[in-house]
Amino acid sequence: MQFAEFATRAAEVEAEPADLETITLVASILDDADAALPIVARFVQGRVFPAYSERKLDIGPRLCREAIARAAGPNVDADDVEDELAETGDIGGVAASYDVGGQRGLGAFTDTGGDDLDVREVYDELTGLAAAAGSGSEDAKVATLFGLLTRCETDAETRYLARLVLGEMRIGVGEGTVRDATAEAFDVPVAAVARALQVSNDYGLVAETARDRGVDGLDAVHLDIGRPVKAMLAQAGSVADALGAWDDVAVEPKFDGARVQLHHNPDGPTEVFSRNMEDVTDALPEVVEFAEAHLDVPAILDGEVVAVDDEGDPLPFQEVLRRFRRKHDVERMREEVRVELRAFDCLHAAGDDLLNVPLVERHATLSELLDGTDAVSEFLVSDDPDEIEAVAADALDAGHEGVMLKDPESAYTPGKRGKQWLKRKPDVETLDLVVTGAEWGEGRRAETLGTFLLSARTDDGYETIGKVATGLDDEELAALDDRLAPYVRDEDGQTVEIDPAVVLEVGYEEIQRSPTYSSGYALRFPRFLAVRDDKDPADADSLARVERLAEKQS
Numbered sequence: 147m148q149f150a151e152f153a154t155r156a157a158e159v160e161a162e163p164a165d166l167e168t169i170t171l172v173a174s175i176l177d178d179a180d181a182a183l184p185i186v187a188r189f190v191q192g193r194v195f196p197a198y199s200e201r202k203l204d205i206g207p208r209l210c211r212e213a214i215a216r217a218a219g220p221n222v223d224a225d226d227v228e229d230e231l232a233e234t235g236d237i238g239g240v241a242a243s244y245d246v247g248g249q250r251g252l253g254a255f256t257d258t259g260g261d262d263l264d265v266r267e268v269y270d271e272l273t274g275l276a277a278a279a280g281s282g283s284e285d286a287k288v289a290t291l292f293g294l295l296t297r298c299e300t301d302a303e304t305r306y307l308a309r310l311v312l313g314e315m316r317i318g319v320g321e322g323t324v325r326d327a328t329a330e331a332f333d334v335p336v337a338a339v340a341r342a343l344q345v346s347n348d349y350g351l352v353a354e355t356a357r358d359r360g361v362d363g364l365d366a367v368h369l370d371i372g373r374p375v376k377a378m379l380a381q382a383g384s385v386a387d388a389l390g391a392w393d394d395v396a397v398e399p400k401f402d403g404a405r406v407q408l409h410h411n412p413d414g415p416t417e418v419f420s421r422n423m424e425d426v427t428d429a430l431p432e433v434v435e436f437a438e439a440h441l442d443v444p445a446i447l448d449g450e451v452v453a454v455d456d457e458g459d460p461l462p463f464q465e466v467l468r469r470f471r472r473k474h475d476v477e478r479m480r481e482e483v484r485v486e487l488r489a490f491d492c493l494h495a496a497g498d499d500l501l502n503v504p505l506v507e508r509h510a511t512l513s514e515l516l517d518g519t520d521a522v523s524e525f526l527v528s529d530d531p532d533e534i535e536a537v538a539a540d541a542l543d544a545g546h547e548g549v550m551l552k553d554p555e556s557a558y559t560p561g562k563r564g565k566q567w568l569k570r571k572p573d574v575e576t577l578d579l580v581v582t583g584a585e586w587g588e589g590r591r592a593e594t595l596g597t598f599l600l601s602a603r604t605d606d607g608y609e610t611i612g613k614v615a616t617g618l619d620d621e622e623l624a625a626l627d628d629r630l631a632p633y634v635r636d637e638d639g640q641t642v643e644i645d646p647a648v649v650l651e652v653g654y655e656e657i658q659r660s661p662t663y664s665s666g667y668a669l670r671f672p673r674f675l676a677v678r679d680d681k682d683p684a685d686a687d688s689l690a691r692v693e694r695l696a697e698k699q700s
């Protein structure tokens with residue numbers, strides 16, 4: 147499929163307000179995509195690679211603005227692009243407003259002789275771009291993007307290319323639309339598509355399978371060792387909620403660590419993925435060694451990596467983050483912070499997918515697999531509130547964060563924040579907020595950013611809620627500086643504007659109503675607790691949650 151064709155069709159989808167019509171339009175794009183189907187099934191969602199893929203474009207708005215400015219010619223610079231963007235908020239519209247290809251006028255209406263961009267070519271170029279790393283990689287990325295932009299012959303191509311590289315097509319197509327469109331295009335049941343998506347996380351694979359092998363092919367899509375699935379998530383809840391909803395409650399410690407999915411294959415590599423499906427294997431050699439020593443069948447386990455002291459007792463979450471996702475000095479840090487696996491679920495064992503097997507049975511399988519180790523969560527099924535409270539008290543005494551309450555009969559539903567898992571934490575809630583600005587430090591800290599402006603997520607952006615300056619030591623400040631540097635958008639004297647990318651966990655004493663910040667709220671005594679490297683801005687706390695917490699206080 148030509149990229150111009152894809153872009154024209156994307157514009158039709160964008161212009162269509164009705165959901166059902168949108169599904170039909172997307173279905174027809176999928177139907178016409180031919181060999182490019184797997185790519186098109188992702189591009190319509192603003193995704194270049196499958197969600198589980200290690201590959202990331204890592205193009206921030208800054209690089210995109212530079213490439214657009216360069217493609218727009220000598221009279222435009224990145225600041226001009228930024229000014230326009232500030233007005234419209236749409237990188238695609240801004241890109242399309244320039245004559246990036248230098249081929250407008252007659253050229254746009256005539257056959258230009260076969261230099262048309264193909265969807266696959268765009269994908270291949272972006273794949274090459276994603277592989278760029280190390281010094282000079284930013285220039286290489288801008289150069290590739292510039293090259294692609296100059297080959298765009300229509301405004302629509304420019305618009306959707308710019309949006310695609312920033313991961314936001316803005317055509318109203320989400321995962322559900324592509325799921326339904328796949329079913330409609332290839333005449334297969336939505337439920338079969340949904341199941342295949344749950345276990346594969348790959349819209350391209352599922353669309354192609356639906357088209358080429360129908361419902362039987364979809365039913366044959368299984369969990370794959372080495373291909374992570376989304377983590378099942380929890381809601382906040384109480385023992386009364388749990389006992390009100392189910393006959394029995396399974397209660398487990400809530401470990402204060404980082405979520406991992408362990409994929410073990412006795413004949414292949416053992417891999418460890420984060421909650422965002424990022425490969426964190428190299429950062430956690432102990433977990434790999436543990437799996438290799440104790441598992442002798444193929445397995446996919448869900449759990450938490452915790453930092454422990456010499457007695458094996460849990461250390462605070464911040465300690466784990468010193469190890470998680472670490473790329474350098476892993477062996478040295480291993481001496482400083484010991485980490486261990488605490489597994490609480492089993493998605494696959496010895497060739498069997500267990501997603502639809504009740505939790506009690508999955509946990510029993512997990513216990514069998516890891517028999518004789520300390521790595522399996524303690525698991526009590528009870529209908530007695532006192533007994534459950536006693537487990538909760540023990541969990542806190544043992545240094546855990548609280549307890550998880552789970553429906554013992556529930557299936558494992560990847561990616562769902564359902565009511566089958568409830569988390570009960572006695573501590574004052576913390577907030578995960580996005581850094582959207584900063585101020586340079588003073589005195590000894592004048593060389594680093596010292597105060598960070600925090601924002602809560604809303605449906606269409608971010609609203610500021612406070613500033614945090616306490617709780618960071620020099621090493622943490624320096625590390626945070628490095629994390630934020632690629633996202634600096636603008637600087638004006640003491641203050642710096644930062645694109646939303648980094649999430650901080652902060653504690654506070656109270657949430658107050660306040661006109662000082664755009665959210666209408668302010669945090670009293672905010673303090674830094676951790677950089678939530680395991681979360682994207684989209685996972686940060688919403689303003690709605692801030693409002694709920696504020697209400698609960700009064």
Ligand SMILES: Nc1ncnc2c1ncn2[C@@H]1O[C@H](COP(=O)(O)OP(=O)(O)OP(=O)(O)O)[C@@H](O)[C@H]1O
Nearest residue numbers: 379380381398399400401404405450490523550569
């Ligand atoms: N026994 C357990 N069962 C399930 N999840 C557990 C358990 N112990 C710790 N956890 C952690 O608790 C989280 C469940 O809460 P939730 O789904 O809301 O994720 P979260 O947003 O990361 O929450 P939090 O910030 O409270 O850890 C899981 O993602 C997991 O990391």
